[in-house]
Every structure is written in C-alpha cells, then in structure tokens.
Amino acid sequence: MNHQLQEEQEVTRLEAELKLARERTENANFKLKIRQLEIEKGRATEVALYSRRELVDKLNEVCALDAQNRRLKQQNSKLRQQLRRQQPLQRRRRNQQGQRRPWQRRPFPCVNTRPLAYD
DSSP, X not given: OHHHHHXXXXXXXXXHHHXXXXXXXXXXXXXXXXXXXXXXXXXXXXXXXXXXXXXXXXXXXXXXXXXXXXXXXHHHHHHHHHHHHHSHHHHHHHHHTTOOOTTTSOSSTXXXXXXXXXX
C-alpha cells in the first residue's frame, strides 16, 4: 500500500515536471519566435529607412531639377522678349509679304478650285 502511494506520488511529480518542462519549452520557443520577429522587423525597418532616404534624395533631386527648369524657362522668355524687341520690323515685313501661318495656307495656292463633287 505504501509502495503504491509512493509510485502515485512519483508519477504525479513526474507529470508535474513534464508539464513544467513543456511550459518552459513553449515559453522558450515563444521567446525565440518573438526574437526572430524582432530581428525581421529591425531588418524591415532598416530597409524602409534606407529606401526612405533614397526617396528623399530623389525628391530633392527632382526639386532641384524643377527649380533649374523654372529658371531656364524664365531666362528663355526674357531672351525671346529681347529678340522680339530687336527684330520687330522683320516680322512685320515677313507678314506683309503674304506669309501665312500653316493653318491658313491653301493646299494648292496656284489652283483656285472648289472641292470635287463626289457621285
């Protein structure tokens, strides 16, 4: 009787140890999984920061090019205006000579006919 009681106590103790060992293993696995996820998150954050830095660099480059483009357009319009002031007579003469704009030109200026009537 006493021997059987000792065996039952031993079995209960072993079951408790087994349960505790399983919990420890689960906790260790859980902590390991958390650590792996933290590492992956860190890598993803590094990549995101790197790509964000790249995007900021590209954006700065685009802004600089946009500003340069604006300056060049202003310079171009100033130069065109100066050219217009220097050569106004030539443009008028050319217009007085009968020079027409492309949409005003006739397709065949030597032939003055109406369009053909289709049957």
